Amino acid sequence: EIVLTQSPATLSLSPGERATLSCRASQSVSIYLSWYQQKPGQAPRLLIYDASNRATGIPARFSGSGSETDFTLTISRLEPEDFAVYYCHQRSNWPPLTFGGGTKVEI
Amino acid sequence: EVQLVESGGGLVQPGGSLRLSCAASGFTFSSHEMNWVRQAPGKGLEWISYIGSNESSIFYADSVKGRFTISRDNAKNSLFLQMSSLRVEDTAVYYCARDGLWEPFDSWGQGTRVTVSS
Numbered sequence: 488e489i490v491l492t493q494s495p496a497t498l499s500l501s502p503g504e505r506a507t508l509s510c511r512a513s514q515s516v517s518i519y520l521s522w523y524q525q526k527p528g529q530a531p532r533l534l535i536y537d538a539s540n541r542a543t544g545i546p547a548r549f550s551g552s553g554s555e556t557d558f559t560l561t562i563s564r565l566e567p568e569d570f571a572v573y574y575c576h577q578r579s580n581w582p583p584l585t586f587g588g589g590t591k592v593e594i
Numbered sequence: 595e596v597q598l599v600e601s602g603g604g605l606v607q608p609g610g611s612l613r614l615s616c617a618a619s620g621f622t623f624s625s626h627e628m629n630w631v632r633q634a635p636g637k638g639l640e641w642i643s644y645i646g647s648n649e650s651s652i653f654y655a656d657s658v659k660g661r662f663t664i665s666r667d668n669a670k671n672s673l674f675l676q677m678s679s680l681r682v683e684d685t686a687v688y689y690c691a692r693d694g695l696w697e698p699f700d701s702w703g704q705g706t707r708v709t710v711s712s
Binding site: 521523525529530531532533536537540542574576578581582583584585586587588589 | 629638639640641644653654655656689696697698699700701702703704705
C-alpha cells in the first residue's frame with residue numbers, strides 16, 4: 488500500500504499570502520497524484536490531477552507540481568474561500584486507492 | 595450538470611446491515627467508473643470500493659472486504675453499496691464519487707451519514 492504523508496498538518500496564513508502544501512509518497516506514484524479541497528460540511532472537490540493539471544473551473548491561483556514521491560500544491564494568493572482542508576490522492580499502484588491525512592489551511 | 599445523490603444512510607446496530615444508493619444524472623452513467631469513499635467523524639478520506647463501468651472490475655479496501663458489496667444498475671443510473679456485519683468503526687459519511695475520463699474522483703455526491711451504534 489502506498490502511504491501519502493502530507494505536511495504540515497495545519498498551515499496558518501492570512502488572505503493574500505502564498506500557501507505551499509506538501510505530499511510525500513512512500514514509493515513512486517509517477518505523476519498520478521491529485522489534490523482535493525474540502526470545506527466543512529461539504530464534499531471534496533477536485534483541484535489538480537496528474538500532479539499539475541487543473542480541473543475544470545479551478546482558478547489559476549491553484550497549481551500543482553512534482554513527480555515520483557514529492558508533490559506540492561501551491562495557492563499563489565489566498566482568497567477567503569480557500570481556507571479549507573486539502574487532501575492528496577494517488578492512483579498509481581492500487582488497490583488500495585489512498586489519500587493523505589490532509590492539511591488544514593486556516594486563518 | 596453532473597449530479598450524484600446518495601441515500602440510505604441511518605442508524606444501525608453493530609452487526610446490522612444497510613444498503614446505500616447513489617442516483618446519478620447529467621452524464622452517461624454507464625461510461626464512468628464509480629467509487630465509494632467514506633469519512634469518519636473528524637477524520638480524513640478513506641476509499642472503500644471501486645466498480646468498473648460495466649462491473650468488469652471490482653475492488654475493495656481491506657477494511658470492508660467480505661462485508662461490503664458494490665454494484666451498479668446502468669439502466670437505472672444507480673450505484674449501490676450493500677453493507678453487512680457493520681461495526682462501530684464503519685460510522686462515517688459515505689460519498690459516491692465518479693471517475694472522469696482522466697480525472698480521478700472528479701464529481702462527488704453530498705454524502706449520506708451512517709451511524710453504527712447500540
